[in-house]
Amino acid sequence: MRDFRDAKAMAQTLRQSLITKDVTISHSESLELVSRMLGIADWNTLSAMLQSERRDTAAPVARLKTSTAVYPAVPLRDFVPFPNATFPLFVGRENTVLALDHAFEGAREMVCAIQRDAAVDEPGFADVYEVGLLAQLVELERLSDGSIRVLTRGIRRVALRSFASLNSGYRSEATELVESPPVDAPDLIRRSIQRFEDYAAAHGLLMPDVWSFLDQTRDLGRIADTMATRMKLPVRDKYELLAMLDPVKRLEKIDSLLDVSSRPFAPAYAATRRLALTLADRRRHQFATLEHLLLALLEDSDAAAIMQACNADLGVLGQSLVDYLDRELAHTVIETGTAAPTAAFQRVERRAALHAQETGHPAVTGANTLVALFPETRSPAARLLAEQGVSRWRVDKALARNAGKEKG
Numbered sequence: 001m002r003d004f005r006d007a008k009a010m011a012q013t014l015r016q017s018l019i020t021k022d023v024t025i026s027h028s029e030s031l032e033l034v035s036r037m038l039g040i041a042d043w044n045t046l047s048a049m050l051q052s053e054r055r056d057t058a059a060p061v062a063r064l065k066t067s068t069a070v071y072p073a074v075p076l077r078d079f080v081p082f083p084n085a086t087f088p089l090f091v092g093r094e095n096t097v098l099a100l101d102h103a104f105e106g107a108r109e110m111v112c113a114i115q116r117d118a119a120v121d122e123p124g125f126a127d128v129y130e131v132g133l134l135a136q137l138v139e140l141e142r143l144s145d146g147s148i149r150v151l152t153r154g155i156r157r158v159a160l161r162s163f164a165s166l167n168s169g170y171r172s173e174a175t176e177l178v179e180s181p182p183v184d185a186p187d188l189i190r191r192s193i194q195r196f197e198d199y200a201a202a203h204g205l206l207m208p209d210v211w212s213f214l215d216q217t218r219d220l221g222r223i224a225d226t227m228a229t230r231m232k233l234p235v236r237d238k239y240e241l242l243a244m245l246d247p248v249k250r251l252e253k254i255d256s257l258l259d260v261s262s263r264p265f266a267p268a269y270a271a272t273r274r275l276a277l278t279l280a281d282r283r284r285h286q287f288a289t290l291e292h293l294l295l296a297l298l299e300d301s302d303a304a305a306i307m308q309a310c311n312a313d314l315g316v317l318g319q320s321l322v323d324y325l326d327r328e329l330a331h332t333v334i335e336t337g338t339a340a341p342t343a344a345f346q347r348v349e350r351r352a353a354l355h356a357q358e359t360g361h362p363a364v365t366g367a368n369t370l371v372a373l374f375p376e377t378r379s380p381a382a383r384l385l386a387e388q389g390v391s392r393w394r395v396d397k398a399l400a401r402n403a404g405k406e407k408g
Contacts, residue, residue, distance in 0.1 A: 033393065071134070072099035073111040073163060073172035077118035080238035081133050082225040083154045092147035093121070098169030100140065100148060108137040111172040112152075113163055114239055125163040131243040134158045134174065157242065179221055180246040189223060192251055195258035196227050201375040202351035202358075204392065205230065221247035227254050232358060260353035266363040272300040273349075280339030283325060286332045288339040290348060290373060290381040295321040300366030307370070309398035312388035320384050328380070344379060348372045359399075371395055 074089065074096050081087055091097060103110045112135050113128040120127045139151040158174035165171075193214050200207060210226060217223060228241045231254070244250040265273065276296035280288040297303040298318050307314060341349075349364070351372035356364045374392040376382050385391075 068161065068173060068175045070171055070173045071109055071111045072103040072106075072168075073113050073132075073170040074099060075113050075115050075123045075128060075163075075170065077115050078235055080114050080235055080242055081112055081135065081152070081154045082229045082242060083133065083156050084222065084225060085229045086138070086151065086153045089150050089152055090143075090147055091150065092145075095122070095165045095169045097148055099171070100137070100150060100169075102168050103137055104140055110135055110137060110152075111158060111160065111174050112154075113160060113170075113172060114235070114242070118235075122165065123163070124165075125160075128160065128163050129239050129243070130160055131177065131239070132158055132160050132172070132174065133242070134176075157245070177245055180248070182219065182221075183248055184218065185220060185248060185251070186218070188248070188251055188255065189218065189220065192223070192227070192255040192258065195255060198347065198350045199231065199258055199354055201347075202354045202372060203232070204375070219247075220251045224250040224254050227258075231257070233257070258354075260350065260357055263353040263356060264363045266302075266361075266365045268301060269364055269366045269369065272296045272303070272366050272369075275299060276345075277339055277341070279325070283329070284333045284335070285325075285329055285339050286334045286337070287342045288345055289329070289342050290344050290376055290379045291321050291324055291329075291384075292339075293345055293348065293369070294373065294381040294384070295325070297366050297370060300369075303366035303370040306367050306395055306398050306402075307385075307388070307390055309401070310388070310390045310394045312385075312390050317384060317388050320387070321381075324380055324384070344376050348376065351375065367399060371399075 074091065075093075076089070079087075091100065099110065112133040113123075114132065115123050116127055116129060134155045134157075136153045136155055137150055138153055141149045143149060157177045157179075159177050161173040161175060163170065163172045196214075207230070210230070213226065214223060224241070224247060228238060228250075231238075233241075237257070241250055241253060244253065273293075273296070276293040277288050279292045279295055285292070295318060298307075298314050298321075304314060307317070348369060349372070352364050352368040355368040355371050356362075359368070361368065371392065373379075373381055373385065374395075
């Protein structure tokens with residue numbers, strides 16, 4: 001892919017393909033889906049990254065001139081950036097625009113300050129957190145509405161000694177923060193990467209470059225920052241990660257956030273899970289597969305309601321699952337013993353717990369488990385769902401509608 005226009009072409013092709021399947025989405029929705037397919041959070045980020053790649057010359061790397069210096073500053077609402085990440089910023093406040101102009105006239109360095117309260121329009125020193133990010137400005141574009149889109153690359157953590165509005169915009173005196181010396185923690189790295197893989201699968205993130213980086217590095221700080229950049233967390237939690245100067249503690253914190261093994265099952269889903277294992281035991285199957293699980297989910301009120309909202313015929317789906325279990329898994333029949341969940345079954349349950357955490361559910365439900373099935377694209381369960389028109393996109397839409405009704 002050369003630039004953002006190729007991504008737009010992909011989005012158009014996706015829309016046309018879905019239309020043939022009687023699925024209609026807007027142009028903006030197709031752009032967001034393409035972005036997620038490529039492992040990027042949203043279309044604005046993807047467009048900015050692709051345009052940055054087309055530049056003939058790279059921006060110079062920012063270096064703190066002294067241990068403490070004064071820089072143009074940008075207050076950020078509801079967003080916490082991390083070192084080594086490239087991200088777009090959309091700014092419109094007069095003092096922020098003035099600061100950006102000043103930065104581009106100089107060394108193209110600025111301090112990103114994270115606001116404590118996004119509702120504050122003119123923040124002062126008391127309204128921003130103590131730790132911020134020194135960043136390099138890569139590209140600036142003035143938009144028709146008077147705002148500015150600027151592509152930015154995070155460099156390093158800094159401590160804010162001041163933050164004020166001057167005639168030339170926001171300014172901040174910042175001091176470089178030194179992280180704890182590196183240590184070797186292979187078990188922590190391995191465990192956190194495994195859990196992050198589940199997290200990425202649960203969120204449909206395809207990140208080939210990230211996986212290659214994680215496989216090659218043993219830098220705990222870089223690993224933690226790479227994960228934190230892509231995790232959906234409240235601003236306060238993300239800031240806590242930014243403010244941690246000990247790479248070990250930072251990665252341990254992320255590992256604990258990714259660990260959902262202690263999240264309980266809702267009573268209804270606990271019964272559904274038992275039914276899945278029972279369906280395997282009745283057939284004397286050696287393993288409880290995703291097909292056993294999906295068949296049980298047809299009896300789960302939360303999951304069944306979502307599938308029906310996607311216009312699935314649960315009777316047809318159930319018969320297809322029974323046919324598959326009785327014909328295709330006959331070779332797994334054992335004389336004695338009970339069925340054990342397959343690795344895929346266990347992966348789905350871990351992803352379901354992550355989804356429950358993300359959506360604010362105190363316990364795992366059948367709906368969370370249904371969402372967690374979709375990354376298992378090679379399974380017959382996912383194929384049979386697709387045949388009924390049940391997709392991750394449609395399930396997300398149904399869940400959003402239900403959430404809106406509950407709030408109303």
